[in-house]
Amino acid sequence: MxxxxxxxxxxxxxxxxxxxxxxxxxxxxxxxxxxxxxxxxGGRAWTRASTSDGFSPYGLDLGCGWLHSADQNPWVGIAGSLGLTVDKTTPPWQREMPESGFPVEAQRGFRNAQNSFYERMEVEAGKAGDRPAVELLEPGNPWNPLIDAISTYVNGVELDRLSVRDYDNYHDTMINYRVVEGYGTLIARSxxxxxxxxxxxxxxxxxxxxxxxxxxxxxxxxxxxxxxxxxxxxxxxxxxxxxxxxxxxxxxxxxxxLGLDDKLFLRVEKAEQLPQNSRQFGALDRRATGAYHFRPFNLPVIEGYFGGQCARDLEKEGLDGFAAFAREELVRMLGSQWRDRFTAIAVSTWGLEPYSLGSYSHALPGHxxxxxxxxxxxxxxxxxxxxxxxxxxxxxxxxxxxxxxxxxxxxxxxxxxxxxxxxx
The missing domain is CATH 3.50.50.60 (FAD/NAD(P)-binding domain)
Structure with missing residues (x-):
């Protein structure tokens, strides 16, 4: 045109x-x-065409991938009108995962600490003024690093740069779907x-x-x-x-x-030995770690998430750097026999992408x-x-x-x- x-x-x-x-x-x-x-x-919605990977019709979303608040999300209806497939499988972060290597009792302890943190955030948001979310962590709580790591996935930034009141303003119905062919495919076709x-x-x-x-x-x-x-x-x-x-x-x-969130896709040999649609963290005691979604859509892949400063550091090393970091975390979780079973397929580097320079927005404290x-x-x-x-x-x-x-x-x-x- x-x-x-x-x-x-x-x-x-x-x-x-x-x-x-x-x-x-x-x-x-x-x-x-x-x-x-x-x-x-599509902008920051970008689906890698998966025909060359043998995954068709499934798309690999290097940008946004979840239809959040799906019961109110207009893209759900648009997907239906375009003949695309909406998958309603419960996301791994919304259920206990006994198969994940993260002991169930520890999962519950983490969830209790995380929920208490969010409750303090909600109370604080009702007050005048604003403050960094990091100030509401319970001093000395062993789950603080993981709570902060999850902020990097959810907000693209660590808690010291996150406004309590802005975070509280976010509306979430807690219903999350995916588009089989890819969110990026949906927006591009629309x-x-x-x-x-x-x-x-x-x-x-x-x-x-x-x-x-x-x-x-x-x-x-x-x-x-x-x-x-x-x-x-x-x-x-x-x-x-x-x-x-x-x-x-x-x-x-x-x-x-814009904070920063990047994704890495790894093809996995003998993927059937991994639990389907489950999630593991690379580490439970540090902020700079990845979150790994095993076998989404039952594909022989791992979808890795990296946020905040961790993602920013890895972007300096490109695909090889992301893959090496993920491989070390996965081998530590799964065992040395897995070391040569991972092949990097694709990675996003949104912080280096000249027409975005990041992933999605957050408000700095006080704003x-x-x-x-x-x-x-x-x-x-x-x-x-x-x-x-x-x-x-x-x-x-x-x-x-x-x-x-x-x-x-x-x-x-x-x-x-x-x-x-x-x-x-």
Missing amino acids: SLPGDVDVIVVGAGAAGVAAGRALARAGVRFVVLEARSRI GAALPIITDCPVQTIDHSGTRIEVTSAKGRISARAVIVTVPTNLLARDVIRFMPDLPQKREVAAVLP WDKRAVLAQPVDDRLFFAGEATSLHSFSTAHGAHESGERAAAEAMQALSISAADRNR
Whole structure:
């Protein structure tokens, strides 16, 4: 698709938020285009095509993989409408796993410590002010390192950089599904019919004139309104330059940074000897450890999760570094006979990916109220979406979806596009 000369709305970014905004604009009959810097649709949702691995139809999600709050998640219905398969198997973290090598009594002790920590967080969130979540750990509790490690998987960051009140604002129904073909596949297919121009990074957004002028790698285009869905790390670093400048947006984005979570997929020989759909931690007594999901979908693979500083350190070493780290942890858990049974298939390095520079957002302590500020339009012509602008579903693809629909509605209202226009 070639770049049009002018449209009513430009959407910057074809991740979950940009696709949702585009679908809403398309339903209303609005003239729009989506400009995507990558060569693919999906943003931080990215499924590795698994046909070469012999896993078809299963997809390996290097980005988001779980349909969180699935009973309220709009992507569940979209998956059904596209003929994709939703798997409702209970995730391993929501059940006891006697087969995991983590003694059941120890699992219960950990869960009690973790639940007590979350209860203290909830009480603290009801008070005025804010503080780092790390301050609510029970001094000397032996489960503190693992609680902190789990924060790196859930939030992408350690507890010393996590706002108590922001974390408490997250809404979770505790129902989690997966898309067999991949979450990234779902979002890419949902945007396939939209006017999306890929390999088209936006460089400047000039909103000084009557129309907004956007400069991209493929030329200039003007619009009446622009919906910006790029991650906060890009906004904070002025990867896209606004003219006039938007210093408040840049400052707010900086205190809503993306944490880091990476995934490693290992093919496993004699995988049938491992418990299906179970999870083990590489270590129970330190923060820098991986979480390993054995045989998801009964595939002969291990899906490894690495977060926070641990992931950041491993990214410096690439696939080989992740694989070596995981192999040592797995051999320590399973025995030396497993050392040569693992083959690295793929790894994500979201912190090095130039159009994300991280995985998903968290609020720094003291800045729990900034998501609403980031979401506020500018002059009723610039609108902002993305998971970081969601008040209660941040860090998720469904939060991004809801924000995209919200920004599209704001843009149409500002442009006086009514419901009647949908029948034009």
